[in-house]
Amino acid sequence: MAATAERGLMGTTWAIVLAGGVSRRFGERAKQFERIGGVPMVARTVAAARRACDGVVLVLPPGRDWTGEPVDAVAEGGDHQSESLRAGLAEVPADAEIIVVADPAHPLASDALFSAVIERVRGGADGAVPVIPILEVVQRVRDGRVVETLPKDDLVLTQTPQAFRADVLRAVHADRPRPVENSGLLVERGYRVVTVAGDVGNVHVTTPRELAIAERLADTGICP
Helix, strand or coil, X not given: CCCCCCCCCCCCEEEEEECCCCCCXXXXXXHHHCXXXXXXXXXXXXHHHHHHCCEEEEEECCCCCCCCCCCCEEEECCCCHHHHHHHHHCXXXXXCCXXXXXXXXXXXXXXXXXXXXXXXXXXXXXXXXXXXXXCCCEEEEECCEEEEEECCCCCEEECCXXXXXXXXXXXXXXXXXXXXXXXXXXXXXXXXXEEXXXXXXXXXXXXXXXXXXXXXXXXXXXXX
């Protein structure tokens, strides 16, 4: 069982920007290179990570070059996100204390959100994730018919960026699990993951419709 005693962290913080996916739900185009306000989503995420962290590793699809916002290292993504994360981990210096995992699919994540998850790990948590409450009714549907209404009192939607103790993130990936959600993996292994308040404007872009929503939010100046 993993130790869960709190301890403060004051060392360097690095970000891994996971832009190595193929975006099957988005269509033929790789969504992370789509533009919001004229800026590719991946470039927005890299810029935010640079403002919050001491170094940034960018994971790209195989064969893809990077000429955008400066990064400290580039890694080649694998056939699923867990492989891409481990490719990024291999480029993070061994003395890093905190690793932030950021996803261009949340291109409007604010500097405050990056800072919030980092500070919770710096304060002693093994991991920290931003969450928003589920306000709509949640139901199970089969063949177009409602079959069950589910309780939602303790359910949330989890966003990125997420922050983790570097040694813990490396440890839980040592046996190369596939595929995994990082915060859930930590919890399964006995580590302590805490939450911070998420942001409804931190839209998760998975389809062209959500891209249009993010574009409108950026145009209004409500989100970065």
